Amino acid sequence: SAAKLFFAYGLGNALTFPMSVGATTVLNPERPTPAAMFALMNKYNPSIFYGVPTLFAAMLNDESLKAQRGGARLRVCTSAGEALPESVGNAWKTRFGVDILDGVGSTELLHIFLSNAPGDIKYGCSGRPVPGYNVRLVNEAGADVPDGEVGELLVDAPSAGEGYWNQRSKSRRTFEGHWTRTGDKYIRDADGRYTFCGRSDDMFKVSGIWVSPFEVESALITHPAVLEAAVVPEADSEGLLKPKAFVVLRAGAKTDGLDGALKEHVKQKIGVWKYPRWIETVEALPKTETGKIQRFKLRDGDTAKP
Incomplete structure (x- = not known):
């Protein structure tokens, strides 16, 4: 619909979510430079913009584009792919007057399973579990860890895959009954928000x-x-x-x-x-x-x- 125009340079949720509500999606197959992004946003005037943290940071820090505002109808942005730094989220909100909803999903789970939400945003964290998804943090022995301790994130998801094509060993390591290992290390606070620490092999x-x-x-x-x-x-x-x-x-x-x-x-x-x-x-x-x-x-x- 004309009232709902999404803009993104990738696929995934940026394509499937708009389809679910009959919205229009603009996809950019070219290299996402800040100048190209602003030009397309000015042309199509989207209400929602999908990006990744490095793109948001690049758009904020290009000195030649400081006058750009992203279009009059822009009301919210979403970020995934990597964790959004708190400083980038705050700087974007200050300049553009709209929030970035940071969340995390994966190919194995198809869908975002942790996310900030309108009215419930804390920059620097990945938010809370999306309705329909259950999550756990476990230590190396597979035991649940308490609030304030680092653990690997496991997700119980209705959208989880069955396994990897012709990769039985990897499938057995990742898909454990109802639970899917994400390979991400997180910490949970007392309010039930999850903060990304790093990939298991990066920690x-x-x-x-x-x-x-x-x-x-x-x-x-x-x-x-x-x-x-x-x-x-x-x-x-x-x-x-x-x-x-x-x-x-x-x-x-x-x-x-x-x-x-x-x-x-x-x-x-x-x-x-x-x-x-x-x-x-x-x-x-x-x-x-x-x-x-x-x-x-x-x-x-x-x-x-x-």
Whole structure:
């Protein structure tokens, strides 16, 4: 309908949700640069905009597009693919006057299963379970963990897949009766909201304490010199894992003394044991076509190209 126009550059929920209510969807198959996104939004004037965190951040930080407002009918945005940093959500709300509803879903479950909702938004977290979906957080032994402790997220979903095609071992590891293992580490607060910590293979311990790469990255991007950041584990001279950060700097950022300034900034934000012991400046972070940071490439030393 003319009253409901969705805009997205990918498929998934951005296609199926509008179809369920008879709305119009605009899909962009081209590279989603900030200039291209604003041009299409101005042309089609959507009421809902689907994106990923790196796209929202890029649209906010392009100095040549500061006058853009995203269209007069824009009333809400949604984000998935990766966790939305709190600073990006707040900056978007300040500039555009609309919220970003951050949530998490997966191919295995087809649908978003944790999400913020209108009137129930807390930036920096993935929200609460979507009606119809049950979730658990479990430790390495498979036992439920209490509020405030990190655990792997399991989902009981009516939309879950049966398994992976011709991958029996992986299917058995992922689909456990009613429950599907997501491979994501989360922490639940006393209000029942879930905050993303990292992928299970991205998480690591420093001095016996779990370190969330996402938490360190979110702290780094609040520094005025940093545009993007990614954190991976690196072994020190004693073979102990510590955080290593790769950062993309904003245009014109001063580099004198920046290494020490960023370390101190993270210490003040989230704690002295979580700060990156090494910081490497790169021109771009490796990403998938949909904008997800490929941390495994950084762990493997591939920092040359996105």
